[in-house]
Amino acid sequence: MATSPFRPVPHPSSSPPPPPPDPSSDADLLRHLLSLSLDVSSSQQPSFSSSSPLRINPNLSSVPRNVKQLSFLFEELLLAVQDEDDDHDLALPRTASLCFREILLVLHRLKVLFDDHDCRSRAFVLFRAERIAAEIHEQVVDLATFLDILPLAELRVPEDVKDLLRLLRRQLRRTSPAVDPAALSLRRDVLELVAGVESGTVPDRGALRGIFRRLSLDGARSCRHEIERVERDIADRVVDDRWVPGMVALASILRYAKCVLFGASTPRSDSSIGAGGHKSPFSEAEDLAVPADFRCPISLDLMRDPVVVATGQTYDRESIDRWIGSGHATCPKSGQALPYLELLPNRALKNLIARWCRDNNLAYDVADTITSTSDRQDDADGVTAGTNKAALEAARMTASFLVEELATAPSTEAAHRLVHELRLLAKHGSDNRALVAEAGAIPLLLPLLRSADAGLQVNAVTALLNLSILEANKRRIMHADGAVDGVVHVLAEGTTWRAKENAAATVLSLCSVHSYRRRLARHPRMVEVLVQMARDGPASAKKDAMAAILSLAGDRENTGRLVEGGVVAAALETAGEPEVAEEASAVLAAVARRGGAEAVAEAEGAVARLVGVLRRGSDWARESAAAALVAVCRRTGASIVAELAAVPGIEWVIWELMGAGTERARRKAAALSRICRRWAAAVEAERTARFSAMSVTAASTTVA
Numbered sequence: 001m002a003t004s005p006f007r008p009v010p011h012p013s014s015s016p017p018p019p020p021p022d023p024s025s026d027a028d029l030l031r032h033l034l035s036l037s038l039d040v041s042s043s044q045q046p047s048f049s050s051s052s053p054l055r056i057n058p059n060l061s062s063v064p065r066n067v068k069q070l071s072f073l074f075e076e077l078l079l080a081v082q083d084e085d086d087d088h089d090l091a092l093p094r095t096a097s098l099c100f101r102e103i104l105l106v107l108h109r110l111k112v113l114f115d116d117h118d119c120r121s122r123a124f125v126l127f128r129a130e131r132i133a134a135e136i137h138e139q140v141v142d143l144a145t146f147l148d149i150l151p152l153a154e155l156r157v158p159e160d161v162k163d164l165l166r167l168l169r170r171q172l173r174r175t176s177p178a179v180d181p182a183a184l185s186l187r188r189d190v191l192e193l194v195a196g197v198e199s200g201t202v203p204d205r206g207a208l209r210g211i212f213r214r215l216s217l218d219g220a221r222s223c224r225h226e227i228e229r230v231e232r233d234i235a236d237r238v239v240d241d242r243w244v245p246g247m248v249a250l251a252s253i254l255r256y257a258k259c260v261l262f263g264a265s266t267p268r269s270d271s272s273i274g275a276g277g278h279k280s281p282f283s284e285a286e287d288l289a290v291p292a293d294f295r296c297p298i299s300l301d302l303m304r305d306p307v308v309v310a311t312g313q314t315y316d317r318e319s320i321d322r323w324i325g326s327g328h329a330t331c332p333k334s335g336q337a338l339p340y341l342e343l344l345p346n347r348a349l350k351n352l353i354a355r356w357c358r359d360n361n362l363a364y365d366v367a368d369t370i371t372s373t374s375d376r377q378d379d380a381d382g383v384t385a386g387t388n389k390a391a392l393e394a395a396r397m398t399a400s401f402l403v404e405e406l407a408t409a410p411s412t413e414a415a416h417r418l419v420h421e422l423r424l425l426a427k428h429g430s431d432n433r434a435l436v437a438e439a440g441a442i443p444l445l446l447p448l449l450r451s452a453d454a455g456l457q458v459n460a461v462t463a464l465l466n467l468s469i470l471e472a473n474k475r476r477i478m479h480a481d482g483a484v485d486g487v488v489h490v491l492a493e494g495t496t497w498r499a500k501e502n503a504a505a506t507v508l509s510l511c512s513v514h515s516y517r518r519r520l521a522r523h524p525r526m527v528e529v530l531v532q533m534a535r536d537g538p539a540s541a542k543k544d545a546m547a548a549i550l551s552l553a554g555d556r557e558n559t560g561r562l563v564e565g566g567v568v569a570a571a572l573e574t575a576g577e578p579e580v581a582e583e584a585s586a587v588l589a590a591v592a593r594r595g596g597a598e599a600v601a602e603a604e605g606a607v608a609r610l611v612g613v614l615r616r617g618s619d620w621a622r623e624s625a626a627a628a629l630v631a632v633c634r635r636t637g638a639s640i641v642a643e644l645a646a647v648p649g650i651e652w653v654i655w656e657l658m659g660a661g662t663e664r665a666r667r668k669a670a671a672l673s674r675i676c677r678r679w680a681a682a683v684e685a686e687r688t689a690r691f692s693a694m695s696v697t698a699a700s701t702t703v704a
Helices: 026-041 060-083 094-118 122-127 129-148 159-173 181-198 205-214 220-236 241-262 270-279 317-325 347-359 373-384 388-407 412-427 430-438 441-450 454-468 471-478 483-493 497-510 514-521 526-536 539-552 556-564 567-574 581-602 606-616 619-636 638-645 650-660 663-703
Strands: 306-308 314-316
Touching (some): 026 060, 026 094, 060 094, 094 129, 122 241, 220 241, 388 412, 454 483, 483 526, 497 514, 497 526, 526 567, 539 556, 556 581, 567 581, 606 638, 606 650, 619 663, 638 663
16 A cells, blocks of 8 residues: 555565465465555555655556556456356466466566655655666566466456456556656756755755645655655665765755744654653654663764773774774773773674664664774765765754744744754764854753753753764853753753753763863762762663763762762662662772772672672673772771671672673672682681680690
């Protein structure tokens, strides 16, 4: 069936479709032919809209109707089956049976072509018009050929059906693969529009409206769906290389035109926003709660090329390359020094992400991760060569338009729509984030962090989060008046937990610049509100709060403030929760390693809670808990070691971690084992010395 341009469609498969089933009898063959012919006849010939009169080829537009006529033949033959004896199956002439089996394959290929093109964007059909017409025409020619050799005289069907088939043969022979001149004219106009934007010319609204009308894009909703489909077609690499530049540019122009012609989109409800937030890198129409393990700890986006660093942590290659390239030699998540900077592809995780994307109908590039950085860069440059400027200029126009409109927004509702569009624009790509910030969006977003409107506040803080991912924007945010105060306000008094979570994620993003960790921690309420959020929030909020605290703990100067703010107690409370145990254990390890070991040791139940993580935590949680115990034992003396050694079964816990933990966990477990052995040896030596002294005293008394 034809799919409405506004209804979600299945993600086109990159693998070839399975062939139709091989019928076991002529009766089964006819049933399959009838079913398939009805499916094809209900399909729409590829066009720019299911309701548009414009077709890529007027001749081919009759193909579904022609196939419908074939279904009459199959119906008549099946009726003949019913007239046969129950014990006698219909036997078609051998030549007819062979022809029908070939026709079944042709109909199957036609259905696959129609279904695939129906899932694609209007731009895809426009740019591939000649190839689409040729593909369909090839199947039409094959169908006409098999009908020519079909022995009609030997088939038991009425004469009117035979006459219909003879007419159908002539109609199919008259089809041509030529593309409608109107489609070619539209494509020329679109390419001229792209060229004009590339030169920096702001498109005339009347011309834009005319092109959009011919593409049957008559509102913000249809534009949004077309943008999503264009981006998916580019990601699926189904477009000829020569048309990719135009597709990339057109997607950016569509965003600009959507805002200029139809206004900013009405945001979804806060609950819908919460489902995506900073968690999802995909379009808002398909916002999904991306599993935490699939998100890069640096960018918070879905990882496209996950790689493992020396500490065993996984990041998206682009993000960790940028981190290392800016001079950092530590693991962003754990704070450990990286003994080497080689990045290893995490193919297992990439396969899981690709499978999750397929299950949720999302495009995902599954190119082999073994490709080198330089090769990938060359690929990227080739894909967007000649279009970067057009796409950037369109994005610049969009950012400028939205910021100008936001500066004069007459109402909260209007501001909400505009901020929502800025959030979406800043969600994808470093270039967009730079353009939005350069247009002056950050000073306009900051006052909106204090808005009483829940949706506006969520969109404002999430837009700020998206902008903060770009290194240059971190400086802009940190130097803007009231930026840190605004983020702290959302953390403390945010109208929704989603707003608070995104504010905590903003703190985490800003902390990737080492000098900003101190500035953020010096705010009189920063640690307090993060600790409160870690204690009172839902699991996702606790996780984000602990991640932000961990980033602050990366600077030794902040340790005192964190201890005074109750971070140790909050981390111990949440270490027992599976969803937050990793971040909480890492916080305890970071605090203990940077001068807070005594505070951890003095906290009630600290050893028991950390040993509990060693027993039941994830690999990273166990690694961090072991690191925390090692730091505490080394820095606080024998009393804490005695408490650790007194835990029932601790030897087996350490032994199991030495054999089955991560590389770092095994090292820490071995260190714990040595600490415990030395303590036990010292206790034994002391006991022996005491016994010897008592023996000497007793002997002296006896002699006296």
